[in-house]
Amino acid sequence: MRFGGLTAVRSVDFTVNSGEIVGLIGPNGAGKTTFFNCLTGLYVPTEGTVAYQGKVLPPKPHLVTQAGIARTFQNIRLFANMTVLENVLVGRHTRTKEGLWSALLRGPGFRRAERESEARAMELLEFVGLAGKRDHLARNLPYGEQRKLEIARALASEPGLLLLDEPTAGMNPQETRAAEELVFAIRDRGIAVLVIEHDMRFIFNLCDRVAVLVQGEKLIEGTSDVVQADERVVAAYLGEPFEGEPGAAEAAEVEAAETADSTEGEAR
Amino acid sequence: MTDTTLQSPAERGPLPLPPAVARPLIAVGAVGTIASAFMSWTWTPDFPGNLTIYGYPAGLQILALVAGALTLLYALALWRVKGLGWLNPSDATSPVFLTSLSAFTVCWFTGIAIAVDLGGLVNLDPGAYVAMVASALPVIGALALPHPAPGTGVKGYLTKPEQPRHGTLAPLAERLVVTVGTVIGLVIFTYGIGINDDDSETFIGFLLVCVFAAWGLVHSGLLDRYSAMSARHKGFAAALALLAAVAFPFTQSDDHNANIGVNILIFATVALGLNIVVGLTGLLDLGYVAFLGVGAYAAALVSGSEYSPLHVQFPFWAAALTGMAASLVFGVVIGAPTLRLRGDYLAIVTLGFGEIFRIAVNNLDGDSGPNVTRGPNGITQIPDIKLFGFNLGDAHTLGSFTLGRFANYLFLMLIATAIVVAVFTRAADSRIGRSWIAIREDETAATAMGINGFRAKLIAFALGASLAGLAGTVMAHVNYSVNPQPYQFAGAAPPNSAFLLAAVVLGGMGTVSGPLLGASLLYLIPEKLQFMQNYELLTFGVALILLMRFRPEGIIADRRRKLEFHETGQLDVPAQTTLSDGATVAKAGA
Ligand SMILES: Nc1ncnc2c1ncn2[C@@H]1O[C@H](COP(=O)(O)OP(=O)(O)OP(=O)(O)O)[C@@H](O)[C@H]1O
Ligand SMILES: [Mg+2]
Numbered sequence: 001m002r003f004g005g006l007t008a009v010r011s012v013d014f015t016v017n018s019g020e021i022v023g024l025i026g027p028n029g030a031g032k033t034t035f036f037n038c039l040t041g042l043y044v045p046t047e048g049t050v051a052y053q054g055k056v057l058p059p060k061p062h063l064v065t066q067a068g069i070a071r072t073f074q075n076i077r078l079f080a081n082m083t084v085l086e087n088v089l090v091g092r093h094t095r096t097k098e099g100l101w102s103a104l105l106r107g108p109g110f111r112r113a114e115r116e117s118e119a120r121a122m123e124l125l126e127f128v129g130l131a132g133k134r135d136h137l138a139r140n141l142p143y144g145e146q147r148k149l150e151i152a153r154a155l156a157s158e159p160g161l162l163l164l165d166e167p168t169a170g171m172n173p174q175e176t177r178a179a180e181e182l183v184f185a186i187r188d189r190g191i192a193v194l195v196i197e198h199d200m201r202f203i204f205n206l207c208d209r210v211a212v213l214v215q216g217e218k219l220i221e222g223t224s225d226v227v228q229a230d231e232r233v234v235a236a237y238l239g240e241p242f243e244g245e246p247g248a249a250e251a252a253e254v255e256a257a258e259t260a261d262s263t264e265g266e267a268r
Numbered sequence: 269m270t271d272t273t274l275q276s277p278a279e280r281g282p283l284p285l286p287p288a289v290a291r292p293l294i295a296v297g298a299v300g301t302i303a304s305a306f307m308s309w310t311w312t313p314d315f316p317g318n319l320t321i322y323g324y325p326a327g328l329q330i331l332a333l334v335a336g337a338l339t340l341l342y343a344l345a346l347w348r349v350k351g352l353g354w355l356n357p358s359d360a361t362s363p364v365f366l367t368s369l370s371a372f373t374v375c376w377f378t379g380i381a382i383a384v385d386l387g388g389l390v391n392l393d394p395g396a397y398v399a400m401v402a403s404a405l406p407v408i409g410a411l412a413l414p415h416p417a418p419g420t421g422v423k424g425y426l427t428k429p430e431q432p433r434h435g436t437l438a439p440l441a442e443r444l445v446v447t448v449g450t451v452i453g454l455v456i457f458t459y460g461i462g463i464n465d466d467d468s469e470t471f472i473g474f475l476l477v478c479v480f481a482a483w484g485l486v487h488s489g490l491l492d493r494y495s496a497m498s499a500r501h502k503g504f505a506a507a508l509a510l511l512a513a514v515a516f517p518f519t520q521s522d523d524h525n526a527n528i529g530v531n532i533l534i535f536a537t538v539a540l541g542l543n544i545v546v547g548l549t550g551l552l553d554l555g556y557v558a559f560l561g562v563g564a565y566a567a568a569l570v571s572g573s574e575y576s577p578l579h580v581q582f583p584f585w586a587a588a589l590t591g592m593a594a595s596l597v598f599g600v601v602i603g604a605p606t607l608r609l610r611g612d613y614l615a616i617v618t619l620g621f622g623e624i625f626r627i628a629v630n631n632l633d634g635d636s637g638p639n640v641t642r643g644p645n646g647i648t649q650i651p652d653i654k655l656f657g658f659n660l661g662d663a664h665t666l667g668s669f670t671l672g673r674f675a676n677y678l679f680l681m682l683i684a685t686a687i688v689v690a691v692f693t694r695a696a697d698s699r700i701g702r703s704w705i706a707i708r709e710d711e712t713a714a715t716a717m718g719i720n721g722f723r724a725k726l727i728a729f730a731l732g733a734s735l736a737g738l739a740g741t742v743m744a745h746v747n748y749s750v751n752p753q754p755y756q757f758a759g760a761a762p763p764n765s766a767f768l769l770a771a772v773v774l775g776g777m778g779t780v781s782g783p784l785l786g787a788s789l790l791y792l793i794p795e796k797l798q799f800m801q802n803y804e805l806l807t808f809g810v811a812l813i814l815l816m817r818f819r820p821e822g823i824i825a826d827r828r829r830k831l832e833f834h835e836t837g838q839l840d841v842p843a844q845t846t847l848s849d850g851a852t853v854a855k856a857g858a
Contacts, residue, residue, distance in 0.1 A: 065718035077713035094718030103698030
């Protein structure tokens with residue numbers, strides 16, 4: 001994935017198996033969020049493909065969600081002026097199909113579908129612990145609950161893979177603990193979870209596997225122990241220079257890309 | 269409020285009068301205002317409304333009477349007079365202030381208008397002086413009452429006081445209240461529309477009283493309570509509103525007001541269609557009136573008018589479907605390429621489309637292009653609609669009532685409006701409506717939740733277009749003719765795109781009643797204030813700026829928007845019924 005001359009994510013091969021919790025860590029600006037955006041079709045990758053259950057996904061967000069990958073956002077993106085329940089109902093969009101006509105005619109099928117959606121949404125709100133706030137506006141929820149609501153909304157689309165972008169950012173230790181429990185509970189529902197996080201305790205407690213992204217490239221992937229022991233990871237976080245620095249190659253790459261791009265204008 | 273003597277100075281109003289003076293001042297002033305309405309205000313009947321007769325209030329005097337009575341009622345409610353507590357659920361002092369302002373403004377406006385219109389203060393009769401003095405007293409008295417929101421200065425009188433949680437009544441009682449409210453609404457509307465077109469003074473007085481009295485009612489919490497009630501009996505309230513609209517022509521002795529009524533209804537219906545596009549989906553459409561035009565022209569072409577190049581006459585239902593289909597096609601053609609993009613592209617393209625439509629229709633006159641629309645002459649002599657053997661052009665008598673041509677069309681248009689209202693409410697509260705609102709809120713998140721943004725936007729856009737087309741088909745017949753002139757971006761009279769958008773924004777985006785109210789106001793004000801004709805667009809612009817500054821969510825705020833624009837930290841907790849209320853409900857239900 002390139003933005004003009006900046007290569008944000010480059011040749012990251014990555015597989016998540018079903019029933020797994022996988023962590024994705026890396027210093028700020030490493031390209032983790034960009035990687036998520038590529039996966040979910042919000043960015044069209046300059047090169048490369050995303051496959052889910054053996055099928056290559058088109059880079060269209062709604063088709064990706066339809067296929068079974070749901071996500072949350074690093075900077076919470078709820079529908080601020082909709083109620084908590086309505087937010088989750090929007091998440092059900094891909095799993096229901098009532099169109100305009102059935103909404104206008106309000107036949108029994110429509111009513112049944114609405115009832116089922118609502119029951120399903122309430123169940124999810126119960127699951128994340130927000131059932132008591134169904135009629136509050138999303139904007140009025142405290143921060144931690146907004147994160148939970150975002151997860152409930154994502155779960156409403158009945159995903160096989162859930163992508164969480166920094167689910168504990170800004171949370172206190174108790175809330176982080178609760179979030180950990182929540183992720184385990186989600187996994188127990190048979191949903192694979194790929195989570196970005198800066199909180200190492202959280203990641204190493206939670207994840208079966210951890211991948212480290214540095215400057216858009218995957219540095220290492222393995223179990224918590226392997227990753228924790230790797231000195232390049234420490235170096236990447238602490239900003240020490242180290243051998244085999246990908247920066248040099250990166251710099252050359254960027255220069256090449258810049259000269260290539262300047263001919264066709266800055267394409268941001 | 270009973271122990272006013274204990275109030276610290278900070279909680280007192282800005283005027284340092286003891287309560288023992290303030291209260292009688294209000295009462296005497298209010299009674300005096302009422303009494304003045306029965307006196308002569310000027311010597312000559314030249315002033316609109318004939319304010320010369322003792323004992324018979326007319327025009328502005330009736331308004332002064334109503335405003336004075338409201339002031340008195342609110343003052344008595346504040347003094348705990350038995351049986352009036354329901355008037356002021358929030359127990360605030362500001363309703364007295366605001367209703368006294370309504371009396372004050374209308375009396376002083378009348379006095380000044382008489383002096384200016386007729387040239388000099390000599391034209392004022394004693395009644396006018398009594399009215400002006402008497403109406404000023406309650407304002408002074410109200411300013412000496414305990415301050416509604418201590419520590420906020422004058423602003424405290426204008427910001428809505430804390431509202432108590434409203435209880436519920438027995439369902440039957442609530443329905444009765446809704447019925448009474450609807451009847452009052454019909455009376456007010458009928459009075460406003462019935463003001464002579466030359467009586468600008470009376471209409472301005474009417475607006476003044478309405479604005480301040482409504483403001484007072486909002487502060488008292490009465491309107492909140494009422495709207496909560498009608499929300500609980502949605503179907504009943506809607507049926508009543510329809511009934512009231514049907515009853516409207518029966519209250520009119522001549523067809524002129526029915527003509528205004530049907531035009532308001534057309535305008536309001538189109539505004540409601542636009543509300544789907546703008547209010548729900550958040551798409552800025554600056555050329556919406558063109559879809560009304562497409563519908564009108566389509567209906568005119570198949571109406572059997574001898575000036576239509578197509579010499580066919582469709583029955584009305586087929587013409588209506590043709591109009592809707594034509595608008596739908598145009599909606600899709602405009603929407604398909606632009607709705608893929610985000611941002612303001614749509615606004616620019618629709619603005620362009622609106623102008624292209626008008627210019628194209630002007631040019632398809634046989635000279636500069638094929639003769640389809642007869643250019644600026646338009647298609648005239650559109651025959652009246654025949655429905656089930658009824659010719660809508662003929663007057664019909666029903667008992668002692670005579671229903672003229674426009675009354676007939678009013679009934680037809682009511683059906684169209686009811687359809688649009690049903691479409692709006694049903695679509696809004698469904699999977700597709702939620703996806704529209706989600707797109708309005710955050711399109712990126714909406715697509716990430718699996719909504720096909722382009723598809724949902726196109727459906728909203730096309731639906732809005734076809735509803736406008738439906739209204740257009742009736743409009744073509746009501747006006748006997750279609751011509752390009754009304755279908756412009758901005759003009760001095762509705763409907764045009766700017767007015768439609770203003771009706772939606774003024775009334776309240778995303779609501780049903782908002783655009784209906786906004787459209788009524790925006791139609792009636794230019795209609796009744798003919799003297800402003802040359803400054804209309806200027807006034808319109810200034811009014812819009814003020815609106816955006818002081819009440820961006822419109823007159824009737826969507827529950828969501830209200831919280832968005834006036835963040836006061838309160839949580840949006842739905843009203844809960846207390847135990848005792850629940851018991852009453854159960855009892856009444858049994
Ligand atoms: N739309 C965009 N246009 C241009 N550059 C972008 C865009 N999105 C991301 N970038 C750049 O790509 C790089 C990677 O950003 P990204 O947001 O993926 O980092 P991150 O790993 O999520 O960081 P953090 O931990 O701070 O969230 C950054 O240098 C960022 O500035
Ligand atoms: Mg990030």
